[in-house]
Amino acid sequence: MGRAKMLLVEDDAALAELLVYHFKREDFDVVQTPDGEEALLLAQETPPDIVLLDWMVEGISGLEVCRRLRRMTETANVPIIMLTARGEEEDRVRGLETGADDYVTKPFSPRELVARVGAVLRRVRPGLAGEALIYADIEMDTVGHKVKRSGSMVPLGPTEFRLLKHFLEHPGWVFSRERLLDSVWGHDSDIEPRTVDVHIRRLRKAINDGGRPDIIRTVRSAGYALDSEGRL
Template structure:
């Protein structure tokens, strides 16, 4: 599986339900991490930096509502989309979940097809290239479905790694990516790659994007990493 595929953290204390969610998400091509309680969820959210969290409300000890509140209070996790899963169907419960910081609220029992559709809808906003969307930044255009990149109308030839690197940069223009974050997003946590490899591929991407007379769109932030624009 490509390392650029979105990672979803499933937080569910019921083993059977957790296994069903993990199985179906992996069948859809997602990378999946799983937690069975709130403390483990908070730890994995910080370690794995998932692209989306499926969060059960009724967790032992630390509730899903409290987990969501803590996620939103921490700078490193506050931007991760959260879909709350709950058997609570009253309007007051939906409102409480959304006001705590959940991006969506799904009542149990739910349709897996609907859940997958909701996940993909959120990811189209947060990880558009991985969902086949077209991204544009100044005169650079990236088509996530056809894997074509152009700049100023000319076609840019990129290898798979450079394409994934540009996808990440274009999804968050202006964000400074550390080498470690780039490694997680482009190569994945399961593959060991030296951080200096990032510099090599950034150099290749710069060379491909920068024809004669064109400005370098990638900014090096000393001691921090790289940014597009």
């Protein structure tokens, strides 16, 4: 597995240092700058595998950096995750419309961000991200079709396996039953949305066996999410 090259654009020196530490520990090759203009030059000289981009940076805005990265041939397809202190839906939508692949709202835990970066890389650069999906104490071997929790094997049926895989690829995201039906069962599926609840119950029973904490959150009137910290 090759080392993933990350460009971190963050002007909060303490946060940048913390993120560099965490991602280097995960074997990322990290280049960091607080400046939007410099970020564009660095990205052009050595195109990264992923960009972590703060909404508010020195020089030009994070949104403008994102827009220009998308226009440059070298970085048109490089995944971009925006870091933002703004939780407003409208701002998040603007970030995604500008070309960001994902966003993380501050404050966030570095572990959550590492998981998000891994999830985005797996979708666009499978070779870099390896074959294991890991979140909290759950580990999935996507090739060997095995799941472990706290080191113990968890027996799952094929549908529960696909459901858990989808959650592991999008840690912290809330999915409605309809979205899960589309993503896990496929667009042509004529399965009832309530069937999702049955499979969620089966998945919970399997991964929570032995009194382990429930890692799947039910978000009222919204759906389900994989969330180890219970913040939803």
